Amino acid sequence: MSDTTVEAAKRAAAQQAVKDHFDPNATNVGIGSGTTIVYVVEAIKQASTNPAIRFVPTGYQSRQVIVKAGLTPIAFDSLAEDTLLDVAFDGADEVDIDLNCIKGGGACLFQEKLVAQRARKFVCVADYRKKQDRLLTNWPTIPIEVAPISVPVVLRALKTLGSTEPKLRNTLLEKSGPLKTDQDFFIIDAPFKTLLVKEDVESGKGKGDGSDGTWEVTQLSDAIKSLTGVLEVGIFSGLNGPDAEALRATDSRKTVTSGQKPIAVYFGMADGSVELRTAQ
Numbered sequence: 649m650s651d652t653t654v655e656a657a658k659r660a661a662a663q664q665a666v667k668d669h670f671d672p673n674a675t676n677v678g679i680g681s682g683t684t685i686v687y688v689v690e691a692i693k694q695a696s697t698n699p700a701i702r703f704v705p706t707g708y709q710s711r712q713v714i715v716k717a718g719l720t721p722i723a724f725d726s727l728a729e730d731t732l733l734d735v736a737f738d739g740a741d742e743v744d745i746d747l748n749c750i751k752g753g754g755a756c757l758f759q760e761k762l763v764a765q766r767a768r769k770f771v772c773v774a775d776y777r778k779k780q781d782r783l784l785t786n787w788p789t790i791p792i793e794v795a796p797i798s799v800p801v802v803l804r805a806l807k808t809l810g811s812t813e814p815k816l817r818n819t820l821l822e823k824s825g826p827l828k829t830d831q832d833f834f835i836i837d838a839p840f841k842t843l844l845v846k847e848d849v850e851s852g853k854g855k856g857d858g859s860d861g862t863w864e865v866t867q868l869s870d871a872i873k874s875l876t877g878v879l880e881v882g883i884f885s886g887l888n889g890p891d892a893e894a895l896r897a898t899d900s901r902k903t904v905t906s907g908q909k910p911i912a913v914y915f916g917m918a919d920g921s922v923e924l925r926t927a928q
């Protein structure tokens with residue numbers, strides 16, 4: 649497919665997502681990172697009627713997109729403690745049938761997770777290449793943000809978890825060394841076998857806890873997150889937003905933890921249509 653097909657797909661998905669989920673009177677909106685989000689900002693700019701609207705970026709690139717569009721950025725940590733974002737939009741590197749996502753292709757996963765969890769609703773926008781049944785089908789690796797000093801121990805631990813060749817991500821100009829995130833941390837890209845969804849574990853396709861070489865999405869995310877030196881994992885899984893709030897309210901055993909899954913993902917397709925996946 650040509651570049652123009654992919655760009656047209658991103659724009660179509662962004663326009664539909666904004667039409668469905670952006671309230672023109674919104675006050676605080678989260679803006680993710682990457683190339684697709686540019687089309688979301690373009691559509692929001694056309695739709696917004698609130699001159700006081702503020703946009704919370706997920707990193708340097710995201711902030712530049714907001715500023716270039718003539719909109720007003722506000723730092724995540726200047727939001728009042730009890731203020732939620734009306735909505736947050738972001739791209740994704742891959743999305744599975746349960747709406748679990750891989751993110752971090754642009755190395756912004758930590759702030760993207762903060763913003764996704766702070767939103768009343770988190771909506772993803774992507775082109776058809778990202779739409780898969782299982783994670784690690786087309787996208788090859790899990791991005792992981794780590795403290796620079798911890799790189800050797802995290803690489804070793806990832807191999808123990810079953811990642812064959814985890815690698816430190818370099819800048820495009822290899823001789824400039826490792827890529828630094830907005831937190832001045834490094835990114836490790838870790839390949840694993842294609843991940844299972846919960847239903848696969850229930851139907852016996854694999855244990856999903858790594859013991860038989862298979863990993864279920866959230867179990868792998870938790871295992872990586874528990875490694876010393878890891879700031880954040882580029883797996884967005886688990887209930888988020890009002891669904892999670894409603895469940896937590898009735899969950900006396902407190903087993904419903906806070907996740908980061910989007911409530912909806914809009915895929916721009918190669919034929920110009922837009923496909924929607926929503927939380928079941």
Ligand SMILES: O=C(CO)[C@H](O)[C@H](O)COP(=O)(O)O
Nearest residue numbers: 682683684739752753754756
């Ligand atoms: O997670 C991200 C950055 O960390 C991006 O949202 C993801 O890489 C998708 O980017 P694009 O819209 O350019 O395909």
